[in-house]
Amino acid sequence: MTVAESQARANTYAPALQENLQLAEVKGGQETNPMWTSEIGGADFQAALQQSLGNAGLLDNSGKAPYSLRANLLRVDQPLFGLDFKVTSEVEYSLIDNATGQEILRETVRTPFTAGVGDAFVAVTRLRLANEGSARENISALLKRLATLNIEAKQVSLSQ
Incomplete structure (x- = not known):
């Protein structure tokens, strides 16, 4: 699910964001039940x-x-079934200025990813690959969005 370093660093981020973020809270997700279907676990x-x-x-x-x-x-x-498994993940992200408590960004990101028979013959494996791909694409979309933020000393704005 992790975005590769080469892809993550392909974006240019404002100097104010570089090495200045902490991951405060991650909610949601559902652990995989081995007797049922693959899911995206919150801890993962x-x-x-x-x-x-x-x-x-x-x-x-x-x-x-x-x-x-x-x-x-x-x-x-x-x-639930099929040859191609298209999974769409939806994540709400919030970026907070810790000094002021101001919410700088709140955005819901929806990203699909499809895994086909060519990716894995076994359906359970295809579903896992589609889950992981959708989560990775979601994080990648967040990183692209963070690259568009303009953060200055006294002004926070979103570039268009």
């Missing part, structure tokens, strides 16, 4: 998000980051 999504932020050079490990990111995995739409 949190680990992938944390690693992806690190790969992008945005993560501050000191515990004193000026900005906090919260994520809420709202839903994961999955097919």
Whole structure:
């Protein structure tokens, strides 16, 4: 589920964001039940998000980051059967200025990913690959969105 470092660093982030984010809270997700279907677990999504932020050079490990990111995995739409499994994940992200408590960004990101028979013959494996791909694409879309933020000392704005 983690966005590769080469892909994460392909974006250019405002200097104020570089190594200045902490992952505050990740909610949602559902653990996989081995007797049923593959899911996106909250702990797994949190680990992938944390690693992806690190790969992008945005993560501050000191515990004193000026900005906090919260994520809420709202839903994961999955097919029950088929040859191609298209999974769509929906995550609400909030970026908070820790000094003021001001919410800088709140955005819901929906991303689909399809895994076909060519990716895996076994249906359970295809569904897992589609889940992981959808989560990875969602995190990648967040990173692209963070790259569009203009953060200045006294002004926070979103570029269009």
